[in-house]
Amino acid sequence: MKMELSELTTEKRNPDSMNLDEMSPMEILQTINNEDKKVALAVETVLPQIETAVEQISAALRNGGRLFYVGAGTSGRLGVIDASECPPTFMTPSDLVQTVMAGGNDAFFNAVEGTEDQEVQGEIDLKARNVTDHDVVVGITASGRTPYPVGALKYANQLGAYTIALACNKNSLISNFADCAIEAIVGPEILTGSTRMKAATAHKMILNMISTTTMVKLGKVHENLMVDVHASNYKLKERAKRTVIEATNVSYEEAENVLEQTNYRVKPAIVMIEAAVSYKKAEEAIVCTKGFVREAINYIDR
Incomplete structure (x- = not known):
């Protein structure tokens, strides 16, 4: 040895x-x-x-x-x-x-x-x-x-x-x-x-x-953004807002408003904004496309 x-x-x-x-x-x-x-x-x-x-x-x-x-x-x-x-x-x-x-x-x-x-x-x-x-x-x-x-x-x-x-x-x-x-x-x-x-x-x-x-x-990233981040504290909630803003170009206030509807889940927030749909519709699209944000948006648009 x-x-x-x-x-x-x-x-x-x-x-x-x-x-x-x-x-x-x-x-x-x-x-x-x-x-x-x-x-x-x-x-x-x-x-x-x-x-x-x-x-x-x-x-x-x-x-x-x-x-x-x-x-x-x-x-x-x-x-x-x-x-x-x-x-x-x-x-x-x-x-x-x-x-x-x-x-x-x-x-x-x-x-x-x-x-x-x-x-x-x-x-x-x-x-x-x-x-x-x-x-x-x-x-x-x-x-x-x-x-x-x-x-x-x-x-x-x-x-x-x-x-x-x-x-x-x-x-x-x-x-x-x-x-x-x-x-x-x-x-x-x-x-x-x-x-x-x-x-x-x-x-x-x-x-x-x-x-x-x-x-x-596995669909946990959109573009180069962490869209499955677990927003469990103030810092991560702010990161979630910035992520939504980066992905959709909405205002800070709108990002905050939509995230409050999704319990700070970034994926459905982005789909809601980009596809102009309800939280329920966004969730359904995400499930149907196995968690991929880009595909979920396209799924709704077609």
């Missing part, structure tokens, strides 16, 4: 930071910045695989499935961050996008040592979520060999769920257990083995891409 780890790209020493301890603060910052510039390019090379993942996830969610991120340490925390943003940003049910993290929720704040080394625990924790063949499971691991997400993917495969692997090493172990393998090769870290840096940045970018693109394809 020690030899295996030493051969991973994510565990190798970066030749450009060999004298990191002798650099000035600015030199360290410039070195980190130069390495970070490589991350987006690495992600670019795996866009086709990310597209495949999005297509599968979108289809699963449209058919009643759920999306599960599985990871340990930083990888698990990245999953928590992405999943937790889906309900307020896209008004998704809290269980639609979930994170299964080694050590449980407490591990988000405090490391729980040893849990990531247990394949069987990945299976146990996934089993507790009642995963089915309608769901999609994403295993996240920079090294590509962390037992916890590997065990989760093995179990998901047994169920017939669609599986996706995110790693930062070529020919990763976890890729062998995934229907779709995404390997973003960002190279050695500035601080040797500290995959919370470039590897984590790559994975956060990919998770952002996956969740955002999926939600666009």
